[in-house]
Amino acid sequence: MAVRGQPDKPVSCWQPYLILSQLSGMRYFISLLVASCMCSGAALGQVSATPDSVAVLPTAPPAPAPVAPWAKRPAVWRVALPVTLVTLGYLSRNENLLDELKEEVHEETREHFPHFRTRLDDYTRHVPVWGAYGLYAVGLKGERGVVPFTVCYGLAHALNTGIVSHLKRISRTRRPDDPTDFSSFPSAHTAEAFMTATLLHEQFGKGRPWLSVAGYSVATATGAMRMLNNRHWVTDVLAGASIGFLSAETVWRLYPAATRLLPEKLGRKLLLVPTYVPGGSVGVIVRYGL
Template identity: 70%
Template sequence: MKNSGLRSAWLLLLLGLAQPGTAQPSASPPDSVVGAPVVRPWLTRPAVLRVAVPVVLVAAGYASRNENFLDEMKEEVREETRENFPHFRTSLDDYTRRVPLAAAYGLFAVGLKGERGVVPFSACFGLSHALSTGLVSNLKRISHTQRPDVAADFSSFPSAHTADAFLTATLLHEQFGRGRPWLSVAGYTVATATGAMRMLNDRHWLTDVVAGASIGFLSAETVWRLYPAVARLLPGHLGQKLLLLPTYAPGGTVGAVLVVR
């Protein structure tokens, strides 16, 4: 079936985001050549693809606003979803987007060792959440995309719930999942389920969900990799003492609180 093939292809793209790069860097050869050029890890082909693929998916989602094959595809996926799950309703997706973050702090609480301490991890979460929220809110304003279930609501693209879910799943992967792949699989499974529920609830198009997943992933990866360099620029050990926490207020207002310990 043509429609089924389109749906399967785009769902595979979403699931592809849920596969973290767990390949370990290869060990240096024993007889290294002095003066040989050093290949920066962020310039390797896998690293470039990890950035390029999500960016392309966000661009494709934005392009689906116009009448083209992407717009037709998301309409077809929505029709099939409503046909197969006409009575699906849940508020579980409001909570699952935070599950990977809660799991990370739970692992801290039981004393599990990860890549960084709780303070740097919290700072990375606060900064990446601020970056993701800024990108999502501005894209919602610029794209002015109609939600599938409410004709008067033009804040569909991209999905903020899915962005949050993939952001927290990526941080869980980076903090604890490198040596424990099952944690990464669990985190990204919950994130993927969150995106699926946003579609089953008829709150988002498939392109909204894919773009949200891409933004959350990129925001977390960007901050996680830049944070050590930024922390080294701070005087003394201030980088280890800073704690940036997101704040929420009624009406959807998002802010941040900077704490020095």
């Protein structure tokens, strides 16, 4: 076929084969280019797998732990429940539903145990703290040393006694066995028993649950005997247990912070000796050695 403006050239018989050979050469070149790209990509992948060329991608910060609602926190209930029991006991001194409930419990108790009499509760309230010092004597180690424990015991006893005595004076609740005695609320024996049981639990009961069970069982028995002896209403006993528990817990939690405020050498020169006064009073003698 002749192109206008150009001279006609003879078509050689080898020209179709030349064109096919050119196309084959182009395919070969394209195949070689693709293969080289794949090889270079694989090489780059191998290089990126080496430790020196690993790209450190930014990791997302860990999700914050879910915050429990305040009502689900154990510390809230450890305070809210005792305070509620003390408040209900204080309100029961008036003529209301709480007063009727406590009198009904009292009647049931007297009906089933009309001749119950014992003075054992005068001593069982101190059993947990005696047990704690007995464990020290046999070489058992607790959360704190004997001197810090004695300081906590003295402070908790003072706090517990102060709260109980003030509530007795303010509430003026008559005793079930003596209408002329207005010192029923709260129960001092029960408060002392639960205070010492809580200190025993904090000092030795964390790794030995049986000691905690024993201490609180003695404290519960003390409160029960105060009711069986016809000396207290059930509300007096519940309030006393709550006050004793809160007194011990307050002192035990605040003691480490308080010791950091004292001079370092002061604790080394303090000598504390627990004392027992006839009549049921327990105290601590503090001596400062120069």
